Amino acid sequence: MLRLRHEHDRAPDRWQAARVRLSALPHLPERGLGAPDPEAVYARLLDAVTAALGAEPVRIREYLPATGHGPQGPPRDSTVAERDRWILVCDGDTFGDRWKRHGRETVAQDLRRAGVTCVVRRTEVPRVRAPEIHLDLIIPEEVQERLVIRNDVFAGS
Structure with missing residues (x-):
C-alpha cells in the first residue's frame, strides 16, 4: 500500500489520490530483507511521485x-539604479516531462532537493512467501519552493 503523507498529515487532496497497493509481487524462494521485485516497487513509487508532483x-x-542604468536610461545614483536579482523562469515543461526525458538520476536529485522521502515497510502475509510492501510517500509542505532548480552561476568565477 502506498500512502501519501504531508509533513504534518495535512496533505492536499491531489496527493491523497495517488494511493497504490503493491500486492501482486512475485514470490521469493527464500525469505530475505529486500523486496521480491525492486523494479516493481520503484515503478509504483515513480507512478505515485509523478501523480503527486x-x-x-x-x-x-x-x-x-544589474544593468547599471536607471529605468529610463543612463546611470544614476545607486538608490535608483536597477539591482542584481534572482528571477524564476519557467521552461514550459512539467516535472513529469523532465523525469520521463532524463531518467532516474534526475528524479532522485529532484526528490532529494525537495525533501520528499519514502518509508518502505514489509508485512508478512500468511501462507504466502512474498511479503506485502507498503510505501509511505512523505511530501514536505513547501515542496513547490524546494523543487526550484538553483544552478550555481558563480561556479566559474
Whole structure:
C-alpha cells in the first residue's frame, strides 16, 4: 500500500489520490530483507511521485545582473539604479516531462532537493512467501519552493 503523507498529515487532496497497493509481487524462494521485485516497487513509487508532483512546472532560478542604468536610461545614483536579482523562469515543461526525458538520476536529485522521502515497510502475509510492501510517500509542505532548480552561476568565477 502506498500512502501519501504531508509533513504534518495535512496533505492536499491531489496527493491523497495517488494511493497504490503493491500486492501482486512475485514470490521469493527464500525469505530475505529486500523486496521480491525492486523494479516493481520503484515503478509504483515513480507512478505515485509523478501523480503527486508531475504536473508541477519546472522553475529555474536565474541570476539577472544589474544593468547599471536607471529605468529610463543612463546611470544614476545607486538608490535608483536597477539591482542584481534572482528571477524564476519557467521552461514550459512539467516535472513529469523532465523525469520521463532524463531518467532516474534526475528524479532522485529532484526528490532529494525537495525533501520528499519514502518509508518502505514489509508485512508478512500468511501462507504466502512474498511479503506485502507498503510505501509511505512523505511530501514536505513547501515542496513547490524546494523543487526550484538553483544552478550555481558563480561556479566559474
